Amino acid sequence: MFVHRWSVLNERERVLLERLAAGEEPGAWAPGEWRSAHALRDRGLLTISRSGxxxxxxxTEAGRFYLRHGHHPDDPAVADVGVHGVSAEPVAPAKGGGQRGVTSRKRSLTPYSERPVARARQAKARELIERLVAEGRVRLVDPGDDEVAEWRRVVDCAKRHGLEPPGKRIEKAGFGARGLELRLVEGSHPNSRSQRPKDDASVVPVPARPSALHPAVVALKDDEGQLVIPPVLRRRSLLMLHALAAEAVRRGYEVRRGRLYYSRREGGVDVIVDGFAYAVTVRQEFPQSTNPERSARLVVERDAALA
Incomplete structure (x- = not known):
């Protein structure tokens, strides 16, 4: 049975969420409790991180919201109504006499940015900027996929709300085996509007069926632990990376197998320019969306250069 992020928790999941919110630390749990914890993580109600x-x-704030109100903040059935539930309004008599025995929902005018989860993310974004200004960088050692996804949303939130210091941007880079590093660097992002190619820039065609993939892309294709996304999107991603790799080689650059990435949901290749390796990655933009159009979107990014 398909389970949405906002599906009602079963009794074991709800009790475990209450225990964790009360301060319980994970201990000698039974396998069933770990399954419940992972189910709560997949719904964005808690995070699980491992270090050593x-x-x-x-x-998470969404988890505390669920315990306060009895439903997920992303539940479309209640997202636009007050947190205290649905209010009944009288309905005008139908033509021809009689009353319709229906009530309508009174929709809240509260914008998404003012809802609890959005406010919590904005607070995390401001805290991240403060740490980056004070410390220069923030490192996450071996973060899980959900933790990486949440940090991406926090970084995106900081960019959308103009929280980055003037003349600087947040840059993500890998370190170690699967670490993620966030840091402040000078200048605008290479993927920003101001850095997008002009209309007369060359276009890299993506083949529908290449005769042979670039070896670096073949290595990624054979790695079942990387680029873990739906098969159709994985095939599209590999074709896009192959097209970019082939164009880079045509221009005289070396292309290597991408390093291990900090999320299993993405993959890429490294393009070597003047002795520096630039990671070109691709990932599914909205992996948890139930909207077919949104869930089919891919994002191609160029990460920071590594010597």
Whole structure:
């Protein structure tokens, strides 16, 4: 049975969420409790991070919202109504006499940016900027996929709300085996509007069926632990990376197998320019969306250069 992020929790999941919100640390849990914890993580109600042999679990703002109101903040059935539920309004008599035995929902005018989850993310974005200004960088050692996805949303939130210091931008880069580093660097992002190619820039065609993939793309294709996205999107991603790799080679650059990425949901290749490796990655933009159009979107990014 397909389960949405906002599906009602079963009794075991709800009790576990309450225990964790009360401060319980993960201990000698039974396998069933770990399954419940992962189900809560997949719905965005808590995060699970591992560092060495330690496991850290935190209840998210969405999880605390669920415990307060009894439903997920993303539930489309209640997202646009007051948190105290649905209010009944009288309905005008139908033509021909009689009353329709229906009530309508009174929709809230509260914009998304003012809802609890959005406010919490904005607070995390401001805290991230403060840390980056003070410390220069923030490193995450071996983060899980959900933790990486949440940090991406926090970084996007900081960009959307103009929280980056003037003349600087947040840049993501890998370090170590699967670490993620966030740092402030000078200038605008290479993927920003001001840096997009002009209309007369060359276009890289993506083949529908190449005769042979670039070796670096073949290595990614054979790695079942990377670029873990729906098969149709994975094939499109590999074709896009192959087209970019072939164009880079045509221009005289070296292309290598991409390093291990900090999320299993993405993959890429490294393009070597003047001794620096630029990671070109592709990922599914909205992996948890139930909207077919949104869930089919791919994002291609160029990460920071590594010497």
């Amino acid at each position: 042999g330690d496991v850290r679990i935190e209840v």
